[in-house]
Amino acid sequence: MSTSTETIEQFVNREYQYGFVTDVESDEAPRGLSEDTVRLISHKKGEPKFLLEWRLKAYRYWLTMKEPVWPNVHYPKIDYQNIIYYSAPKQKTDGPKSLDEVDPKLIETYKKLGIPLREQERLAGVAVDAVFDSVSVATTFKGKLGEMGIVFCSFSDAVKEHPELIKKYLGSVVPYTDNYFAALNSAVYSDGSFCYIPKGVKCPMELSTYFRINAVDTGQFERTLIVAEEGSSVSYLEGCTAPRRDTNQLHAAVVEIVAMDRAEVKYSTVQNWYPGDEMGRGGIYNFVTKRGLCKGVCSKISWTQVETGSAITWKYPSVILKGDQSVGEFYSVALTTNYQQADTGTKMVHIGKNTKSTIISKGISAGRGQNSYRGQVKVMRSATGSRNFSQCDSLLLGDKCGAHTFPYLEVKNTSSTVEHEASTSKIGEDQIFYCRQRGLSTQDAINMIVNGYCKEVFRQLPMEFAVEAQKLLGVSLEGSVG
Amino acid sequence: MTTRPLIPSVPTRTDGPFSAAYAQLESREQAVAPAWLTALRRAGNAHFCELGFPTTDHEEWRFTNVAPIAALPTHSPEKREVDRSELERFTFGQMPTYRVVFIDGSFSTTLSSSELLDEGVEIHSLKTAAQSNLGWVQKHLGQYARADENAFVALNTSMMEEGAAIRIKANQHVKTPIHLLFVSTSNQAGATTHPRVLIVAERGSEARILESYESLTDGSTLTNAVTEIVMEEASHLEHCRLQQESTSAYHVGTVHAHQSRSSNLITHSISMGGRIARVNINPVLDAEGCECVMNGLYVVDGDQLVDHHTAIHHAKPRCNSHEFYHGILDGNSQGVFNGKIFVRPDAQKTDAKQTNRNLLLSDGATIQTKPQLEIFADDVKCTHGATVGQLQEEAVFYLRARGIGKEAARRMLVHAFASDIINRISIEPVRVELDQIMFDLFERERSA
Structure with a gap:
């Protein structure tokens, strides 16, 4: 399905291609975290009082918490006082009214990343909200979506324009008490995306957010909130990149999704934060809390993720199946090479009757990568007639890497069925031999087999993303075999 | 979430009756116990003091709260005479076996089989084996079960006094099964036994060993058993562990097996009794060509909690392991299954398979299952599966x-x-x- 004609050599010589730094003057908060930092961020954003209160509550709660140690990842202790919690590209005016006013350097950056905002606006028909360091710089297609009643804007705009929605839904799925990093995010989040799909509206295009960390020593804490009203549907994409640096940067995001009766939300991520170099220096710590709440009957939330970047990934997109007959899905491909570590998976909590969940997780470990699947399927007593199917496969390339599976299954009623299957294997010599006989190089053969292995997940992605994901895998796997 | 009354998880506690029991044993044994055994016990006690009883914060004990065990007024049960006829009603009680009977942890000469049925086997009570300084006992005892990791193993090691030491001699095929029967007779809360079993299967030997745990009365006794199995080259062993204590008893059992080249171990663990029953089975496949089969069945009802934690360590290449566990849960019972497969970096060509299936017969029953794979080698075939359903x-x-x-x-x-x-x-x-x-x-x- 690959449309590119890139040769192997090009692949081999390609390093992390998003590792450039854009020289944009930025407006930064001083290093360190205190109540003042929280107040400063809130003040800079001109937030209403309730939000500041909420941030402060979250901050105070965070102080009482301990950093979790249970994930199967190892990293030096993070110094939370040595992080810049707010960094915004400096702008001459208050804010861009349209794309023409956005700093051309930023536009240039996004072009390099392959999201030409303007062209995309016209040709691709994907509405993009791009978040650069901590603030949202441009949202395309706002007008057109607005006609249908769809709100798709940066989080700060939403706070100004739709405070009632923010007040109602912020923290309703991931409360600030949820976990260490969610609490931290709640206290210091700087921007993100907000999306509201009114009753009965089917969003005509893919909504997309692009996150980029640019400034050095900053942490990115963005917050995404998606609310899908009764009978609505939306497909949402998220992509991320960061420059190459020798130090580790922290990214602690929160994504909340609320789906009402018969609403459908599909959330796809291609995560390609800077993974660190081949010696494991630098890279992003990606500690993310993503959760969807199927609040209404027959609602559906589907997570698809392709995780190829980050030095450390710690992420469990989950679904709470509260409404009867609601459906939760999780499709994931996680790749770790060099010294990358990933502890990722999902959580499906069945509360409503006849709820269904599907988990397909494909882990690929190469180099010295450590890849863990950690998932929980919880069927409460009330969730009669529920059904879960989980499959998590691991593929090992090389003998220095590791694959780990930690599935937790908890079932409390007799009418539900829960199934979990897992396998671990490597690419067979015979499979490679077969491909080579037909004139494919070993590397191409491996790419092909790996892509075939991930097909079940890629199929869930929107077309452009699927192509990008395949390419990404090819690049990341380069040189890991042989 | 659960309707069960919550007993607060206890923090580390090293004083109280469990420590007192150790102090008592140490002073009583001072004169008679050989120095190496005293040293083992002391190390066990040090580990126990350091570890304390696990709490539910501990990943390995997340679903099994041992607070009721830690709170038991532990003491050695009083001596009681048991008639041979009382044993006959127990499972395997009438089977032709070479039977070794322990009443409340003490070896009973009168109830055990009096003569050796087979030349190829040597069976001693642990007490006599230790006192007569048998070389092979000294060499292996306490070398495999991890007192530094598991508080209950540490506790058993600190308190080990009685149990069985079995040696299957090289190249001998022992036809008659050996049956170790542990009976709790006390109806007093906290009557505690720490049986310790050492099985050494020498090169090329073959044997079948049954271990069963029974209660005569309905007391909330505690049995904290540890079995160490040492398998030399090309030995075959089938080990069947049956836990059928009363539903008010507490049972913690650990089986640790160490396998050498081309050895073949089959373990069965059947757990039906106990208020809280926890069984750990940890085979280490430490040489090429080992095979290990682990079967298990837990059947519980009422307010019982049964917890199986198995961990297979594939330390060397070309070993196979197969694990099958079934659970049937009724009433308000709780089942916990945690099966781990570790494949060490050099253990290429490993073939590991694990299956856990559970049947819930009532809406009050709960099952927590966690099949876990940790793989550090690439040329392996590992699968696991778990199902819960009807x-x-x-x-x-x-x-x-x-x-x-x-x-x-x-x-x-x-x-x-x-x-x-x-x-x-x-x-x-x-x-x-x-x-x-x-x-x-x-x-x-x-x-x-």
Whole structure:
């Protein structure tokens, strides 16, 4: 399905291609975290009082918490006082009214990343909200979506324009008490995306957010909130990149999704934060809390993720199946090479009757990568007639890497069925031999087999993303075999 | 979430009756115990003091709160005479075996078989074996079970006094099964035994060993057993562990097996009794060509909690392990299963398979299952699967179409589900007897 004609050599010589730094003057908060930092961020954003209160509550709660140690990842202790919690590209005016006013350097950056905002606006028909360091710089297609009643804007705009929605839904799925990093995010989040799909509206295009960390020593804490009203549907994409640096940067995001009766939300991520170099220096710590709440009957939330970047990934997109007959899905491909570590998976909590969940997780470990699947399927007593199917496969390339599976299954009623299957294997010599006989190089053969292995997940992605994901895998796997 | 009363998880506690019991044992044994045994016990106690009883914050004990065990007024049970006829009602009680009986942790000469049926085996009570400084006991005892990781192993090591030491001599095939029967007679809360078993299967030997744990009365006793199995090259061993204590008893059992080249171990763990029962089975496949089969069945009802933690360590290349665990849960019982497979970096060509299936018979029952793989080698074949559910509608329909009532069909299928595991036992009389128990449990009319 690959449309590119890139040769192997090009692949081999390609390093992390998003590792450039854009020289944009930025407006930064001083290093360190205190109540003042929280107040400063809130003040800079001109937030209403309730939000500041909420941030402060979250901050105070965070102080009482301990950093979790249970994930199967190892990293030096993070110094939370040595992080810049707010960094915004400096702008001459208050804010861009349209794309023409956005700093051309930023536009240039996004072009390099392959999201030409303007062209995309016209040709691709994907509405993009791009978040650069901590603030949202441009949202395309706002007008057109607005006609249908769809709100798709940066989080700060939403706070100004739709405070009632923010007040109602912020923290309703991931409360600030949820976990260490969610609490931290709640206290210091700087921007993100907000999306509201009114009753009965089917969003005509893919909504997309692009996150980029640019400034050095900053942490990115963005917050995404998606609310899908009764009978609505939306497909949402998220992509991320960061420059190459020798130090580790922290990214602690929160994504909340609320789906009402018969609403459908599909959330796809291609995560390609800077993974660190081949010696494991630098890279992003990606500690993310993503959760969807199927609040209404027959609602559906589907997570698809392709995780190829980050030095450390710690992420469990989950679904709470509260409404009867609601459906939760999780499709994931996680790749770790060099010294990358990933502890990722999902959580499906069945509360409503006849709820269904599907988990397909494909882990690929190469180099010295450590890849863990950690998932929980919880069927409460009330969730009669529920059904879960989980499959998590691991593929090992090389003998220095590791694959780990930690599935937790908890079932409390007799009418539900829960199934979990897992396998671990490597690419067979015979499979490679077969491909080579037909004139494919070993590397191409491996790419092909790996892509075939991930097909079940890629199929869930929107077309452009699927192509990008395949390419990404090819690049990341380069040189890991042989 | 659970309706069960919450007992607060206890923090580390090293004073109190458990420590007092150790102090007592140490002073009592000072004169008679050999120095190496005293040193082992002391190390065990040090580990226990350091570890303390685990809390539910501990990943390995997340679903099993041992606070009720930690709170027990532990003491050595009073001596009681038991008549041979009382043993006959126990499972395997009448089977022709070489029987070694322990009443409340003490070896009973009168109830145990008096003569050796086989030349190829050497069986001692641990007490005599230790006191007479048997070389092989000294060499292996306490070397495999991890007192530094598991508080209950540490506790057992600190308190080990009685149990069995079995040696299957090289190249001997012991035909008659060896039956270790541990009976708790006390009806006093906190009557505690720490049985310790050491099995050494020498090069090329073959044997079958049954271990069963029974209660005569309904006391909340504590049995904290540890079995160490050492398998030398090309030895074969089938080990069947049956836990059938009273439903108010507490049982913690650990089996640790160490396998050498081309050895073959089959373990069965059948757990039916106990208020809280926890079984750990940890085989280490430490040389090439080992094979390990682990079967397990847990059947619980009422307020019982049964917890199986198995960990297979593939330390060397070309070893196979197969694990099958079935659980049947009724009433308000809770089941926990955690099966780990570790494949060490050099253990290429590993073939590991694990299956855990559970049947929930009532809405009050809960199962927590966690099949876990940790793999550090690439050329391996590892799979695991876990299911929780109910009987297949098609199977019920098939039977009903043949004129069998719905209830009878269901029972038949539950029985068959249990038999899947029982049938894996190669010793026929054991299989027959256990199958009868399952039949009585599930298929016999449940009239008053």
